[in-house]
Amino acid sequence: MKKIIAVASFTAVLLASCTPKASTATAPAAATSTAEQIAQGKTIFENSCGRCHKLPDPTSHTSVDWVGIMNRMAPKAKLTDEQHQWVYDYIVSVKK
Ligand code: HEC
Numbered sequence: 001m002k003k004i005i006a007v008a009s010f011t012a013v014l015l016a017s018c019t020p021k022a023s024t025a026t027a028p029a030a031a032t033s034t035a036e037q038i039a040q041g042k043t044i045f046e047n048s049c050g051r052c053h054k055l056p057d058p059t060s061h062t063s064v065d066w067v068g069i070m071n072r073m074a075p076k077a078k079l080t081d082e083q084h085q086w087v088y089d090y091i092v093s094v095k096k
Contacts, residue, residue: 033089041083041090048077049087058094066091 033041049055061069066088074084 033086037086038090038093041086041088044077044079044083045087045090048079049073052076058091063092063095 046055056069058066070084070088070091074087079087
């Protein structure tokens, strides 16, 4: 789990410097969520994260806070490790 978050944070740094489309073409495959994965993260977020409370606003917490929030909420929403990462990557992509 820790490793996934480290990868997610690294991805956030990558995404800050290139558009998601450009990163699919040029970045190393291992550490990058593609634009499609981020789009999936958005869908999962909208479908799973508004069930118990209002859909949270990605901009209302720092990306560091979101790591801890997602560690608490992903099991509640029964996300897989992959879905956890995509939702996190979607959230930080909204904040840019
Ligand atoms: C099974 C119910 C449930 C689901 C599904 C759920 N949450 Fe929550 N969420 C809670 C509860 C209960 C709290 C308040 C207690 C707490 O903070 O742990 C909460 C609190 C929060 C908070 C406020 C935390 C804070 O520190 O202010 C955020 C943000 C949040 N959830 C985001 C999410 C996201 C993102 C998802 C989707 C991955 C999600 N939640 C899915 C039950 C849920």
